[in-house]
Amino acid sequence: MNPAKPQTMKVISGTDRKDRQDPPDMPKYDIVDNFPPAPQHLTPDGAEMWNKTGPQLVAAGVLQVVDLAPLEQLCFAWQTFRKKAKADMEVTASEHNALLSLFSQFGMTPAARRRVMASIAEAPPTNRFAANGRRKPS
Numbered sequence: 001m002n003p004a005k006p007q008t009m010k011v012i013s014g015t016d017r018k019d020r021q022d023p024p025d026m027p028k029y030d031i032v033d034n035f036p037p038a039p040q041h042l043t044p045d046g047a048e049m050w051n052k053t054g055p056q057l058v059a060a061g062v063l064q065v066v067d068l069a070p071l072e073q074l075c076f077a078w079q080t081f082r083k084k085a086k087a088d089m090e091v092t093a094s095e096h097n098a099l100l101s102l103f104s105q106f107g108m109t110p111a112a113r114r115r116v117m118a119s120i121a122e123a124p125p126t127n128r129f130a131a132n133g134r135r136k137p138s
Contacts, residue, residue, distance in 0.1 A: 029064040032057075039072055046079030057106060067106075074102040 035054045038047035054071060057063035063071070077099045084091050091099075104112040 029066045031061060032063045032065055032068070035063075036068070038075070042072075042075055043079045043083070045082040046075040049075045049078045053106070053108070062107060070102065070105060074099075074106065077102055 035058045038050040042050060050071070053075075054063065057067075057071070077095070080095065081091055081099055084095075100109070103109050107113045
């Protein structure tokens, strides 16, 4: 199943309809402005992922306060992956899938990036493509 598309993307792509609109009571969280330092328990590999990825997610406007725990989980999974890779150990299928899923949740794969909507991006004032695929009134 495909994840839900943000409302602004529906408008931009011309697929906005009343029955596809976000629920009015959908929770909204604060965007992270000042990225915190890496958690103490992360190894150098995990802290490097935290320090490189976090500020980029903040700059892109996609990191919300509630995303800090999943980002920490991503960095921990990454440090586990790197530890096993350095020891020439095989990563289990579940570890591999969990890491890929976390990367995808943050839009960190080519396919996932196409589905992430940054909060700092806004729909253009006029969308010349909004009516594409719609029948013209008779």
